[in-house]
Amino acid sequence: MAPEAQDVDHMDIAVSPDNSREYELARMRHSTAHLMAEAVQEMFPDAKFGIGPAIDNGFYYDFDLPRPLTPEDLKEIEKRMKHHKRKNEVFERKEISREEALEIFKDNPYKVELIQGFPEEETITTYSQGDFLDLCRGPHVESTREIGPFKLQSVAGAYWRGDEKRPMLQRIYGTAWFTQEELDDYLHKLEEAQRRDHRRLGKELDLFSVSEEIGPGLILWHPKGAIIRYLVEQFEIQEQLARGYDLVYTPHIASEQIYKISGHLETYGENMYSPMSIEEVDYYLKPMNCPGHIMIYKDHVHSYRELPIRLAELGTVYRYERSGTLHGMLRVRGFTQDDSHIFCTHDQVVDEVASVIDLAIHMADIFGYRFEVYLGTRPEKAIGDEATWDEATDKLKQALASRGLDYIVDEGEGAFYGPKIDIKWLDALGRAWTGPTIQVDFNLPERFDINYIAEDGARHRAAMIHRTLLGSMERFVGGLVEHYAGAFPAWLAPEQAVIIPITDDQVTFAQRVEAELKAAGLRVHVDTSSGRMQAKIRNAQLQKIPYMLVIGGREAEAGAVAVRLRSGEDLGAMPVADFVNLVTPVIETKSLDLRVPRGEA
Numbered sequence: 001m002a003p004e005a006q007d008v009d010h011m012d013i014a015v016s017p018d019n020s021r022e023y024e025l026a027r028m029r030h031s032t033a034h035l036m037a038e039a040v041q042e043m044f045p046d047a048k049f050g051i052g053p054a055i056d057n058g059f060y061y062d063f064d065l066p067r068p069l070t071p072e073d074l075k076e077i078e079k080r081m082k083h084h085k086r087k088n089e090v091f092e093r094k095e096i097s098r099e100e101a102l103e104i105f106k107d108n109p110y111k112v113e114l115i116q117g118f119p120e121e122e123t124i125t126t127y128s129q130g131d132f133l134d135l136c137r138g139p140h141v142e143s144t145r146e147i148g149p150f151k152l153q154s155v156a157g158a159y160w161r162g163d164e165k166r167p168m169l170q171r172i173y174g175t176a177w178f179t180q181e182e183l184d185d186y187l188h189k190l191e192e193a194q195r196r197d198h199r200r201l202g203k204e205l206d207l208f209s210v211s212e213e214i215g216p217g218l219i220l221w222h223p224k225g226a227i228i229r230y231l232v233e234q235f236e237i238q239e240q241l242a243r244g245y246d247l248v249y250t251p252h253i254a255s256e257q258i259y260k261i262s263g264h265l266e267t268y269g270e271n272m273y274s275p276m277s278i279e280e281v282d283y284y285l286k287p288m289n290c291p292g293h294i295m296i297y298k299d300h301v302h303s304y305r306e307l308p309i310r311l312a313e314l315g316t317v318y319r320y321e322r323s324g325t326l327h328g329m330l331r332v333r334g335f336t337q338d339d340s341h342i343f344c345t346h347d348q349v350v351d352e353v354a355s356v357i358d359l360a361i362h363m364a365d366i367f368g369y370r371f372e373v374y375l376g377t378r379p380e381k382a383i384g385d386e387a388t389w390d391e392a393t394d395k396l397k398q399a400l401a402s403r404g405l406d407y408i409v410d411e412g413e414g415a416f417y418g419p420k421i422d423i424k425w426l427d428a429l430g431r432a433w434t435g436p437t438i439q440v441d442f443n444l445p446e447r448f449d450i451n452y453i454a455e456d457g458a459r460h461r462a463a464m465i466h467r468t469l470l471g472s473m474e475r476f477v478g479g480l481v482e483h484y485a486g487a488f489p490a491w492l493a494p495e496q497a498v499i500i501p502i503t504d505d506q507v508t509f510a511q512r513v514e515a516e517l518k519a520a521g522l523r524v525h526v527d528t529s530s531g532r533m534q535a536k537i538r539n540a541q542l543q544k545i546p547y548m549l550v551i552g553g554r555e556a557e558a559g560a561v562a563v564r565l566r567s568g569e570d571l572g573a574m575p576v577a578d579f580v581n582l583v584t585p586v587i588e589t590k591s592l593d594l595r596v597p598r599g600e601a
């Protein structure tokens, strides 16, 4: 996704000259945007220009043009860009007065608006190359030959200044790199990301859908997606129970009273849906699970001997997200969090956080993610005094140190109510995904007067930790689809094996094998469709079914199956019992390899 439009045309990316490669890339990419604008101006002399900043991986420029651009136009623009690049046109910077600027750009309402918005003391500059002149803060490369290999990628509509009440401009996105190799590598990764897109695979593999009639941002889990979610949830629940968590359930709606106490109506109200009135009391769809868990904790008085209390829920919450921001399963309006709240003494915080980290690392290992750890410290707007923050932040650091973890300090990125640890999953393409988050809270314990009876017989304030590991089931499973490119490990695959009889003569034996495998706990079916064997194998590969068991006359006679993997690898014929012995430990150990159990690779 591209960043929001910036308001001024300059290289506009948060890099300083110290960060030399990033800085030089951004400067070169922004120069490529000017090169593109030069070509567009040549083709459309009446074009009016918006802004053209560098962005992650490339650049864009917004144009007001007499007609919609076609793919052929992009080719033509690229051709002209290459021509001007070869001419090695020099980028010339010039300082001008506000009056001169308004005169030069008087036919372009967008630039006029930008100029009028500049602060008094702003030095106004233009950059030119060839016949193209632009209002720009720079910086730019010396000349067009310094621009690296580039490619124009797409055209999209973009409102001027991101305001839907302003004119819609045409935005051309492009990418540019220092070397052809880097460009090829980037385009390859992009293609790979598109191939793995969970929205596309979700449809092809029949995992989930979003229905206009049900409403945007609301996920319908189809059977094959639901079984994946069920298996992930069961696995996580078992892990939690084994680690001293208690399961709870809380309602999907709650009265306004609770959200007044929690402060959600005040601080989070814009993300909540309008209330429904029940016997003259306003009820809200819950945006968070914390208040419910707190009320369970507060239902009776707790002694220090009972702590820590770890309440866990697969809690479904509803949050308002603008329709423009919705994205498949990743950004939705209703989702289920693997949420937990830990109530403990302040002395127990380090150990509790450390054991959440252990569980988070275990999750990363099981699903095959690498990860990065971030520590979010006190933001500008925060509650709690500095000493409290320092102490809590120090506890998070101690917990991280106890596990020997390197982490990146995200200055000011804590929640307003306390510091936090964020773990980002790094997927198969090296992309970072939101992962576990562990937050210390100074706010809710005060608001709800959460306490326990200490050894001294007096009431003491309890510490409270919020944590999710997978985040939301929607986002996590969507991410898994992309991480695995739809080829789920055997333990998660909706269908683990398909049995393919070569002719109708083998159907009876195939059904016996099916019954045997089902009895062994496998998700398996016989493909009795009329297609040829090759077509059935091809179909199973498209469905990313891990194992294909082909049965011809010879196999049926020998009580065997010929085992093929979805990768195309042929494991040869084996007795049915051998196949069960092969896959059972692979599934039980949640191995990421279809042939070898976890730990034996």
Ligand SMILES: [Zn+2]
Pocket: 009, 010, 011, 030, 034, 127, 134, 135, 136, 137, 138, 139, 140
């Ligand atoms: Zn510029």
Ligand SMILES: [Zn+2]
Pocket: 288, 289, 290, 341, 466, 467
């Ligand atoms: Zn919470």
